[in-house]
Amino acid sequence: MPADVFAKKRRNSVLLFLLIGAATAISIIITEFSIAKGVTSVPKAIQWSLSNFYPTKDSLAKLPDILVKLKETLLISVAATTLAGILAFVFAILGSNTTRVNAFFGGFSRGIAVLFRNIDVSIWALVLLFSFGQSSLTGYFALFFGSFGFLTRAFIETIDEVSSSSVEALQTTGASYLTVISQSVIPSTIPQMISWVLFMIETNIRNATLVGLLTGSGIGFTFNLYYKNLSYDIASLVVITIIISILSIELISNYVRRVIL
Numbered sequence: 001m002p003a004d005v006f007a008k009k010r011r012n013s014v015l016l017f018l019l020i021g022a023a024t025a026i027s028i029i030i031t032e033f034s035i036a037k038g039v040t041s042v043p044k045a046i047q048w049s050l051s052n053f054y055p056t057k058d059s060l061a062k063l064p065d066i067l068v069k070l071k072e073t074l075l076i077s078v079a080a081t082t083l084a085g086i087l088a089f090v091f092a093i094l095g096s097n098t099t100r101v102n103a104f105f106g107g108f109s110r111g112i113a114v115l116f117r118n119i120d121v122s123i124w125a126l127v128l129l130f131s132f133g134q135s136s137l138t139g140y141f142a143l144f145f146g147s148f149g150f151l152t153r154a155f156i157e158t159i160d161e162v163s164s165s166s167v168e169a170l171q172t173t174g175a176s177y178l179t180v181i182s183q184s185v186i187p188s189t190i191p192q193m194i195s196w197v198l199f200m201i202e203t204n205i206r207n208a209t210l211v212g213l214l215t216g217s218g219i220g221f222t223f224n225l226y227y228k229n230l231s232y233d234i235a236s237l238v239v240i241t242i243i244i245s246i247l248s249i250e251l252i253s254n255y256v257r258r259v260i261l
Helices: 001-033 036-052 059-094 103-117 121-132 136-162 164-172 178-213 218-228 231-261
Strands: none
Touching: 036 218, 059 103, 059 136, 059 178, 059 218, 059 231, 103 136, 121 178, 136 178, 178 218, 178 231, 218 231
16 A cells, blocks of 8 residues: 555656646747757856946945935835734634634635735735825835735634644633633734744835835835936945845844744
């Protein structure tokens, strides 16, 4: 029996690789992509970057303005993620199989999470442009909706996995619903939820750059402005500040995770 199972898994793996290979070949044919040209263009791209895409002494004069836009992007990312985390916790309580009030609210919460989670933040930005135009508010809501869907799903799974035994123990003693939430769910899940929120903040800072390109706000718009004006030295400085900020936020969030987990 073990040999048959191993052989079946091997056949399935081979079939999967063949399907992926066939899909790749068909895609190359349809798009007329040249692998050889793609490989040979890499050295040229590196050479151009080293020759043009680097900050100069003159570009440093724009650093204060860049930092202002970077601060705006960071604050929008943190604010959108924080509010999304608070609402996601409420929906996660209603959607978790462990703490849901009834099947209707559970299904509704999970459905909302699936809907918002599977729409990319760039799609949200494009949709919201019709309502709010190119503004920071559009970027805020795009990040908020994307974060809300992801965090709701993550929180539901966290509650289901972490607190099920303690919830059952309190329910057995006749504890009220709010007592179960405050005495069991929140204490046992809050460290993991904070970790998810920190992860989402990191992700949103990266997403905010793309959203800024679409909504005309923040550091993404600043990069797009200088890049289109062929000011590659200033554009490269924008990229460097983004990289430094992302790495700094990641170091801070990793430290916080080590403390709380």
